[in-house]
Amino acid sequence: MAGLMSRFTTLFKVKANKALDRAEDPGETLDYSYQKQLEMLQKVKRGVADVVTSKKRLQLQTAKLEESIVKLDGQARQALAANREDLARTALERKTLIQGQLQGLDSQIAQLEQQQQTLIDQERRLSAKVESFRTHKEVVKAQYSAAEAQVRIGEATTGLGEEMSDVGLALTRAQDKTEQMQARAAAVNELVDTGAIDDLTQPAGSDLDQQIAALTAGNQVDAELAKMKAELGTGGGAAGELATGTPAESAPAAEAAPAEEPKP
């Protein structure tokens, strides 16, 4: 197998040569490259805006997931106090799953920030090169014979074509990344929306529950259950604290926790 570098060099050169091949003389190349640069500038701006939107969406989602974790933790405590270990387990399983999603989000936000910076840097480089191409063409025309000028401008044209292809690829890549993240964000939202346990008296049994159970690390759940039991003093006599059929909304997580700190 040939090296990755030679493979990419070949693929990229083909693309770079195509980038400016519509223009045959240097004058046309310049007009065409200005036009291309303007188009790319627009695309880069849109690309950066898309990246920023995705990033904000992920940040909102992070906040939402953090809320869910607090809520599920409270629900698990309530369920355990009511001697419903099965429900407490389900709540903790969901909590574990959401914690996993939360860890992934941080690195995705960092990736998007990097994409944003790359696009900005590349646009700056491309603008500098288009400007340089303009100056270069005038200098070469004044100093060299027509044939020699053709060769020298040819080299500059290839250099410019490379830069355009590079920016073009960065745009495609940024778009793919934001699309992937949006798809993932939608999936996480669905999980959070359907994952809340609204009625503690209803046994869990949906597809989602099975899915969650399969994905979850049972060890962490067992450990948390043991810890909560210890905190509640085995939880045996606490069933009366939770009226049967109380919807979760009327007993928010904050109230289920020991109220030692004054409310803000």
Add this chain to the structure above:
Amino acid sequence: MIVRILGRGQFQLDDALLGRLNELDNAVAAAVASGDAAGFSRAFGELIGMVESEGKPVPDDELVTSDHVLPHADTTLEEAREAFAGEGAIPG
């Protein structure tokens, strides 16, 4: 020689480094061939790191052709495999 890292621009490197560059590149290719994700990210990271640390960035306003082109620094094993298989990471 001029080496371009996609997304990061061009670097001017001493020609004497070509041997080392090819060595790392072969390690990357071997990792792709065997599907060794850890080996890939190690060798590829070293390759990118070497170009960036040993190379001097080509000024923004200079127009030169690259002798070698490396994919984006965050390329995954999967993307590298696609590049070997077809057009992959560089769509037409």
